[in-house]
Each structure stands twice: as C-alpha cells, then as structure tokens.
Amino acid sequence: MQTTAEYYCAYCGEPNTTFVDFSAGGHQSYVEDCQVCCRPNILYVRIDEETLDVEIDTEYEE
Numbered sequence: 065m066q067t068t069a070e071y072y073c074a075y076c077g078e079p080n081t082t083f084v085d086f087s088a089g090g091h092q093s094y095v096e097d098c099q100v101c102c103r104p105n106i107l108y109v110r111i112d113e114e115t116l117d118v119e120i121d122t123e124y125e126e
Contacts, residue, residue: 071120073098074105084109084118095125 069084078100084092092109104125111118 067116067118069109069118069120071105071107071122073101073103074122074124075103076101080105082107082120084111084120086111086116 067084068081070079070081072079080099090111095104096107097104105122106125108121
C-alpha cells in the first residue's frame with residue numbers, strides 16, 4: 065500500500081510531496097531530491113501502525 069505525504073526541504077524550506085510505501089516498514093530512510101531546488105534530502109519516515117499517520121523529518125545530504 066502506498067500513500068503520499070508532505071515534507072519540507074532541508075535546503076530551501078519548500079514543501080514537497082512524496083510517495084510512502086507502507087510495506088517497507090514503520091521506520092524508513094532514503095534520499096530524495098527536492099522538487100523545487102533539486103538538492104538531495106535524507107528523509108526519515110515514521111508510520112504510526114495504529115493510525116497510519118506519516119511523519120517525515122529531513123536533513124542535508126552531504
């Protein structure tokens with residue numbers, strides 16, 4: 065099952081939408097380029113198993 069979630073770019077602060085794959089587990093991390101400034105962000109995805117709420121933290125890719 066997939067859904068979309070929003071995160072804010074660690075570089076430019078602009079909102080981005082990404083697909084989250086629930087089958088990959090409740091804690092995920094991967095790199096995705098910002099749709100606005102094209103710089104790479106490390107996304108840390110957490111999925112609440114009961115409510116299926118998605119939270120995403122970002123940091124700079126070095």
